Amino acid sequence: MKKLFALILTVCLLATMSVTALAANTTGGSTEVSFNVDHTYTVTIPAAVELAKETAGDGTVTYENDYTIGANAGVRLKKNECIEVTVASDFEMTTTEGATLAYTITAEGAAVATGGVVAEFETNKAEQTATIHIAANDPDYAGEYKDTVTFTVAVKTN
Numbered sequence: 001m002k003k004l005f006a007l008i009l010t011v012c013l014l015a016t017m018s019v020t021a022l023a024a025n026t027t028g029g030s031t032e033v034s035f036n037v038d039h040t041y042t043v044t045i046p047a048a049v050e051l052a053k054e055t056a057g058d059g060t061v062t063y064e065n066d067y068t069i070g071a072n073a074g075v076r077l078k079k080n081e082c083i084e085v086t087v088a089s090d091f092e093m094t095t096t097e098g099a100t101l102a103y104t105i106t107a108e109g110a111a112v113a114t115g116g117v118v119a120e121f122e123t124n125k126a127e128q129t130a131t132i133h134i135a136a137n138d139p140d141y142a143g144e145y146k147d148t149v150t151f152t153v154a155v156k157t158n
Contacts, residue, residue, distance in 0.1 A: 040076040041083055043121070043153045045069055049134060051103075064135035069151075071121035071128040080158045085119040085130070087112060088150040093136065095143030103136035105149070118151075 051063035069085055077083065091114070093101045104111055107118040107130065119130030139145065 037076065039078070039155060040074060041121070042072040043069065043083060043085060043119075044072065045085070045151045045153075049149075051134060051136060061138035062135055063138070064133065066131050066133050069119045069130045069132060071119075071124075073125060073127045075121055075124050075128065077123045077155060081123075081155055082158055083119075083121040084117055084154050084156045085121075086115055086152045086154075087118050088114050088152065089147060090114070091147075093145035093147040095141065095145055097141070097143055099139065099141040099143055099145070101136050101139045101145050103134060103147070106133045106135075107131075 046067045046069075049067055050065065052065050054062045054064055056062070071083060075083065087105060089105070091103055091105070093103060105116075105118065106112060107116075112118055112132075118132050121128045121130075136145070
């Protein structure tokens with residue numbers, strides 16, 4: 001029995017050692033090479049905005065400040081695409097007592113309406129930034145004025 005088992009094992013080993021490699025006899029050909037790269041980006045928006053009191057030479061008081069929206073280094077989009085950052089707001093701050101105060105947001109020196117674009121970023125290996133300016137006139141009443149601005153980040157085709 002041991003001899004029979006050893007013979008079968010030897011035949012199996014010999015069968016696996018003799019492998020024939022076959023190749024097609026061609027004169028040329030082509031191979032498709034491909035890979036996929038996903039969109040890559042991180043946009044940073046201020047979590048909170050604090051307006052600072054400004055007094056002009058003529059005594060006019062306003063509350064305003066500049067804020068930066070940024071796209072981290074390494075933005076990668078498809079050709080002819082950009083990242084578009086828009087705002088939505090009623091542009092009116094309110095105190096808990098019910099006093100209201102209108103304010104404006106400007107981007108690149110132009111006032112922005114609700115749904116307006118405040119920043120655009122393109123494919124770039126370097127960090128990108130855009131500055132927005134928020135301003136309000138001097139209020140009639142004391143209090144803590146607040147509002148919520150919603151920022152939307154979307155990839156758009158140029």
